[in-house]
Amino acid sequence: MAMKNLIYTLLLLLLASSLQAQEPIINDTISVYRIETRDGNTFTGKIISEDGQSVTLATGKMGTIRIPVSDIRSRVLLNGVKSEGGEYWLPNPQSTRYFWPPNGYGLKKGEAYYQNIRVF
DSSP, X not given: OHHHHHHHHHHHXXXXXXXXXXXXXXXXXXXXXEEEETTSOEEEEEEEEEOSSEEEEEESSSOEEEEEGGGEEEEEEETTOEEETTEEEOOOTTTTBOSSSBOSOOXXXXXXXXXXXXXX
């Protein structure tokens, strides 16, 4: 009987320690832009400053770059981007699915996806 209580106590302590080790979820999304220039280059980063002549962009790998406004073809705000370790992570577009079957997480309001599994 004492051995059984000891095992239950150890399991309870193990469960309690694993629950305490979980980190809180922090919403660390930032405003990240993808800028495409007229010569075909694409830069992703956070806009530090902007005036009528140029845009200064802080990128993860290239540092801070200055792009003339006349060279910018398009600028797109990327929603839901997280910064971790100096890299930008886009949200997972397939977060409600495993490789093939759906998982238990639902779509957010206004979201939808289409799947066609027939090849021919």
